Amino acid sequence: KAGVTQTPRYLIKTRGQQVTLSCSPISGHRSVSWYQQTPGQGLQFLFEYFSETQRNKGNFPGRFSGRQFSNSRSEMNVSTLELGDSALYLCASSTGTSGITDTQYFGPGTRLTVL
Amino acid sequence: AQSVTQLGSHVSVSEGALVLLRCNYSSSVPPYLFWYVQYPNQGLQLLLKYTSAATLVKGINGFEAEFKKSETSFHLTKPSAHMSDAAEYFCAVSGNTNAGKSTFGDGTTLTVKP
Numbered sequence: 149k150a151g152v153t154q155t156p157r158y159l160i161k162t163r164g165q166q167v168t169l170s171c172s173p174i175s176g177h178r179s180v181s182w183y184q185q186t187p188g189q190g191l192q193f194l195f196e197y198f199s200e201t202q203r204n205k206g207n208f209p210g211r212f213s214g215r216q217f218s219n220s221r222s223e224m225n226v227s228t229l230e231l232g233d234s235a236l237y238l239c240a241s242s243t244g245t246s247g248i249t250d251t252q253y254f255g256p257g258t259r260l261t262v263l
Numbered sequence: 264a265q266s267v268t269q270l271g272s273h274v275s276v277s278e279g280a281l282v283l284l285r286c287n288y289s290s291s292v293p294p295y296l297f298w299y300v301q302y303p304n305q306g307l308q309l310l311l312k313y314t315s316a317a318t319l320v321k322g323i324n325g326f327e328a329e330f331k332k333s334e335t336s337f338h339l340t341k342p343s344a345h346m347s348d349a350a351e352y353f354c355a356v357s358g359n360t361n362a363g364k365s366t367f368g369d370g371t372t373l374t375v376k377p
Contacts, residue, residue: 152306179363191353191367204364238306242363252365254299254306 150175152241152255160261166227169258171239173220179203179244180222181252182214185236194237197222198244226260234262265290265356269368277376282326282341284371286354289335295357296337297365298328300350307353313337324348349375 153172161167173180181204182194193206197216216222220241226233236259240252270285288294295314299307311322318330328339337354354368 181363181365183367190369193364193366196363198363206364240307244363250295250363251297251309251312252363253309256304256306259304 152239152253154237154239154255154258156258157256158259158261160263161229162263163229163231165229166225167229167260169224169226169237169239169260171222171224171241171255173222173239173241174253177241177243177253178220179242180216180220181240181242182222182224183238183240184208185238185257186234191238194224203244229262231262233260235260265292265294265366267296267354267356267366267368269352269354269371271371272369273372273374275374275376276344278346279343282339282344282348282373284339284352284354284373286328286337286339286368287335288337288354288356290356296328296330297355297357298322298326298337298339299353299355299367300324301353301370302350310339310352344373344375346375346377349373 155170179198181196185191196204200216211227214224236257238257239255242252266289268287297312298310311320313330321327326341351370351372353370355365357365
């Protein structure tokens with residue numbers, strides 16, 4: 149079974165631009181979560197989508213948004229980029245169902261650099 | 264609300280020595296607890312998870328962790344460190360009934376000396 153894939157792996161943008169990151173979950177997984185990882189703040193939860201609906205949301209400004217498609221693929225968008233948005237953005241997929249079988253599997257991440 | 268605290272941002276051990284990485288959690292509901300490992304420029308790989316089935320959890324690569332409710336701890340151990348264990352380790356907690364929203368600790372960088 150293929151793992152979680154994220155594209156692109158690396159991105160360089162300038163302040164004020166916007167960016168879209170993509171995540172393809174493991175086949176059969178309906179939940180996709182996004183995390184931001186920075187040296188200063190560590191791993192921070194952005195949001196989770198399940199069956200095309202945002203189910204959980206972290207404490208990030210409205211510039212960060214996402215969506216999920218009917219095939220469970222997810223995109224994350226950041227508008228009006230700031231220098232502080234430079235980070236590794238990780239996507240994780242899981243079945244999204246309750247119970248002990250639910251485990252998140254992470255993709256390799258997208259490294260975003262804002263200049 | 265849930266949180267995790269990893270004690271020690273850097274741990275250094277000699278090859279063949281015991282590895283002990285500490286994690287304490289706080290959760291208002293019975294927690295699901297996880298340990299992940301991250302190698303440079305890679306995503307997170309699940310080492311093991313606690314789901315209340317057993318307090319001693321065995322994971323991959325010889326790692327195990329013991330859930331101690333009285334101490335709110337979930338420390339990660341490995342009897343004998345290998346050079347390939349050098350990486351960053353994260354403890355995480357999920358208070359929901361699914362893993363979609365996990366709260367991570369700050370991470371512990373493990374260095375293994377030859």
